[in-house]
Amino acid sequence: MDDLILETKGLSKQFKGFAAVSDVDLRVRRGTIHAVIGPNGAGKTTLFNLLTKFLPPSSGTIHFNGKDITNDNAGQIARQGIVRSFQISAVFPKLTVLENVRVALQRKAGLATQFWRSEQSLHKLDAAAMQLLEDVDLASFANASTVNLAYGRKRALEIATTLAMDPELMLLDEPTAGMGHEDIDTVTELIRKVAASRTIVMVEHNLGVVSTLSDTITVMQRGSVLAEGPYDVVSRNPQVLEAYVGVTEDA
Structure with a gap:
């Protein structure tokens, strides 16, 4: 069908x-x-x-x-x-929130294995990364160190990195998993939002x-x-x- x-x-x-x-x-x-x-x-x-x-x-x-x-x-x-997230949040804790999304975008941009490229050469991905962060309500945390994010926001970041792979x-x-009521409500609404187009x-x-x-x-x-x-x-x-x-x- x-x-x-x-x-x-x-x-x-x-x-x-x-x-x-x-x-x-x-x-x-x-x-x-x-x-x-x-x-x-x-x-x-x-x-x-x-x-x-x-x-x-x-x-x-x-x-x-x-x-x-x-x-x-x-x-x-x-x-x-087909792109999958995992039970345990899979983000790079020592990178910023923006850098995490940018790493996920590198594959789509044909730069997946070029981690040795200069920081400046990857800035062309920043606009797309910021849009994804806007989509999951994390734009204000773009320059924050990921290790300092609250657990619910780390899960939101993981959804952003999943979206960066442009999944159908x-x-x-x-x-x-492991969230309090406030984080559950936030992630529930986020899932509803991203489900509108996939x-x-x-x-x-x-x-x-x-x-x-x-x-x-x-x-x-x-x-x-x-x-x-x-x-x-x-x-x-x-x-x-x-x-x-x-x-x-x-x-």
């Missing part, structure tokens, strides 16, 4: 006989926010590792924009427009964030898909309630 940007069929990953991901059929519609949730050990991060080819699948297929990318490597996946599909792994798949433990942002939710348990649908349907599913809080249909 034309509105599907990402689709997996029978996607599985085994480690010495243990099925971390088992026969997952995932269908992500273009221009939506699709959440993947589930208890600890459900296989969510392994699924992300398969989609971005940090791990090869044991079986199954992955299609992006209708093209089979199952056998592509991580670099090829990124170049096609963003995979966000636990974007609000598709997002996110693994997220905070069900408040999931209910606020998601168009579709896939619930995983023990490596398999337990349920799928909009939040108001999934949240009433007896199997989902049992998996999360131990509530059975007869309770």
